Amino acid sequence: MSQFDYIIVGAGSAGCVLANRLSANPQHKVLLLETGGSDKSIFIKMPTALSIPMNTEKYAWQFHTEEEPYLNNRKMHCPRGKVLGGSSSINGMVYVRGHAKDFDEWESHGAKGWNYQTCLPYFKKAEAWLLGEDDYRGGKGPLGVNNGNNMVNPLYRAFIEAGKEAGYSVTNDYNGEQQEGFGPMHMTVKDGVRCSTSRAYLDPIKTRNNLTVVTGAKVTRVLLDGRHAKGVEYALGDALITAKADKEVVLSAGPIGSPHILQLSGIGDSKILEKAAIEVKHHLPGVGMNLQDHLEFYFQYRCKQPITLNGKLGLISKGLIGAKWILNKSGLGATNHFESCAFIRSKAGVEWPDIQYHFLPAAIRYDGKSAFEGHGFQVHVGHNKPKSRGSVTVQSNDPAKAPKIQFNYLQHQDDIEGFRACVRLTREIISQAAFYDYRDGEIQPGEHIQSDEEIDEFVRQAVESAYHPSCSCKMGEDDMAVVDSETRVHGIAGLRVVDSSIFPTIPNGNLNAPTIMVAEKAADMILGISPLPSSTASSFVHPDWHHQQR
Template identity: 70%
Template sequence: MLQFSDYDYIIVGAGSAGCVLANRLTEDANCEVLLLETGGSDRSIFIQMPTALSIPMNTKKYAWQYHSEPEPYLNNRQMHCPRGKVLGGSSSINGMVYVRGHAKDFDEWEASGAEGWNYQQCLPYFKKAEDWAFTPDAYRNQGGPLAVNNGNNMQNPLYKAFIKAGVEAGYMETADYNGKQQEGFGPMHMTIKKGVRWSAANAYLKPAMQRPNLHVQTGVQVDQVLLEGNQATGVRFQHDKEQYSVKARREVILSAGPIGSPQILQLSGIGDKETLDQAGVELRHQLPGVGQNLQDHLEFYFQYKCRQPLTLNSKLGPFSKLAIGVRWLLFKTGLGATNHFESCGFIRSKAGIEWPDLQYHFLPAAMRYDGRSAFAGHGFQLHIGHNKPKSRGWVKIKSNQATTAPQIQFNYLQHPDDIEAFRACVRLSREIIAQPAMDPYRGEEIQPGAKVVSDEEIDAFVRESVESAYHPCGSCKMGSVEDEWAVVDNQTRVHGIKGLRVVDSSIFPTIPNGNLNAPTIMLAERAADMIKEQTPAATNEVEVALDAQWQHSQRPNAPARG
């Protein structure tokens, strides 16, 4: 039997947010913290070696292998939704891409009811978290826990050719999309340090685990928050078929992610009465927004054959993989030390869109996330997706058992604007790859294929081919008590329940234009100050670049060709 005392704070989930909170709260030596995690150790070469990113994501040991309900607007396909089940959570299984989102995304949070979460107030916490590999400025910082760089610095010529093609097509070039100007094409940033995945576990949790006031317990399944009236007093969980109840002197903090956090709230009787009745759970506190407002990014692979033998498709054989692995084990360098997404682009899908809503990840290979080759030969691909979807879904428990996976419905492409944006993804991508910079490399279009041209043909391709970009969020929305869907207030406190917070990407009001690990870590850094009742970091008043002609043009300049 395990032995537990009472703790000041109990954090549920050792993912990106939970690791940050465990570190920051235990900076106070008088504060006792218990961190609970279902998964186990992250000591695996497949987690720590960046190029192996597809393996932990698709391994039951390291990830919850959730699937959505049949998606009605995607030909009833059930979409894969892996979530981290290991120390570091999804930061230990993700693609390590570091994107903060556009400044306007956070102004949008505030406008939707999350008072005080505008960009100028969030920026100091992005900076607090960061250890930027290049020259710091008003937007970037050195000395934080989270290492950020450009991997192998675009040694493959395809990376720079893609950036040049974007400029030739009439778009801007940006030296730092996480700085003053997101819009445009430039080098991509990743959370890697000295060739190793720099997860939240490596950056935040492992240093904190040296402190005597942090207790980390793995292998547990939390099934409910304990309540006395409207006061959260602790949690109940299972470990090795034994049940435990542990009390929190101050607060319980859910950081179980956009699937786990609403599931635990609903299992605790906090949520919509109809959902809880159907699952056999007694309603303790009516909060209809729990599980609602679910959002995610979709993307597809735009693939081309490559006319020159310089892509990663030649490195997929067993001997090449062995050589890459051995070099990484010995020196932490080479192709094993990058996620291979080293250049990117952020553009607007049409005139009248104020800030970018489409994102490119460029990969000098034609392959899937699971590592399978697209065809025999050399190729490259763009991961392209619409990043500001208007479609909304939900998470609902099916029973009163924590071991039963909840129902997940994203309703991808429910909104017609999302369909229109994906048509732009196809047409604008073709135009970019048709530019002179890609002439030495561009071969036959593999996917979607040159015959996919009309709206109807593009829509059919998208419905059949899009995949999740693994960015679910929004299912415990942050907002004012007047908002029916709001679950937490702007201090991350659950509406109507004392001593209970949710701190993870589930509380994002709207999804940012970019990958979600960076804003999740920022949010947790800021929430830690709120929990400790510290004076918030000084607001950064910095300039944000926008295309002055955004209302009238889709890009700043006419394309050079195509």
């Protein structure tokens, strides 16, 4: 038995933030538990090696979904970070906050006090934007954010120019006033090295005497005294250890881990718990429900000029890139290669962007392999405001057995139509004059894919997860809400959930930035600190969004 004030379960994107903020007061004794281990691998630190940790058992839970009925019964890969820094140590490092309206939407779903004006100060608190602080960007936070190699490859700027030629706006900062449009993309890289939350928030404070970090710890359940969380039980090697929390237990195990731990602890839908032979401690039907994710596919083209990363896939080229990065943390090793992007609306009548683009000057899979000979480029595109909903459900009272994951991708007709728009709008963009000197034939989907039926079948076969699971312990006040607007689990004292699982709806963008923001804001709530003053900064919405798509 060990005793602490706060116990944080999961040293990931949220957990490292909480460990930093809660242990800032030397009077608070904090325990941070993480199943994974060290994040010091070169493959985690080097931005260009991003595909390696994501696909490595040592650093990531290699979850897979059940057969997805609307994706031709494919089982989809769902990796989650299992290392200090969590998914911020295995992700693509793309920094996207989401549109201002995404957070207003949260508040409309019952998350009181989580609108854009109240969230923006916490985005700023977290960030050290390379260009400095303004009304939208933070300059003094722990999290380094920049644009990689500043779009040296001409294909990045060709993509932005093509969007402009197609009639879309150009935005210099999609994380500022205007998300909608084409522009440079931002990444969590600092001095050429991945800036995970472990590096940004945990490394500087590991020597605090009041902070205990335990790796290799698998939490099996939250310990309850009636309707009060009193601590956790966790396995460490062959030992089963009990840790007591005098103040609170905070689950930051992510959108798969947090609902699973709640269910293992007897908190969840009683029917699901009884089926798994788990004693029901508190019937809370929303646990594990409302699961959401982003899907995407690669739109690939051959390139006329030998300027793409496909020419850098040989062992000698990789060796030179690695050597330059090791020596001075610069060059192609210091970027995730997603250096330009876009956010557009799929059709008139959509108020804020629901389609996202990541542009890459290569035609290549996530495993780093090329599917063809020669040079090419691709743009990752996805419909980012899905209406399909899934679930995470415990299958057994054995904590070692993974939960059942079912997203029900493309269950909703609006999601299908959103991907049809992705195909047709992307083709129009890439057909612009800006790509004339580069574009040399469509590799994927292939020019023969034209009708709605052909597009739908291509999407079902080719679409992949963008690795943004979320919303499985949603915040709100309705019958299916799991936590309240203070991140406290409904009906259980001394227990909170703070990670992307508490998002009511998924934002239009990558999820690392909003997860960090949620942890920054929740830390003040946990400590009883007055929230940062609300921002008065405005946000852009197309003045005629009812009638114009661009």
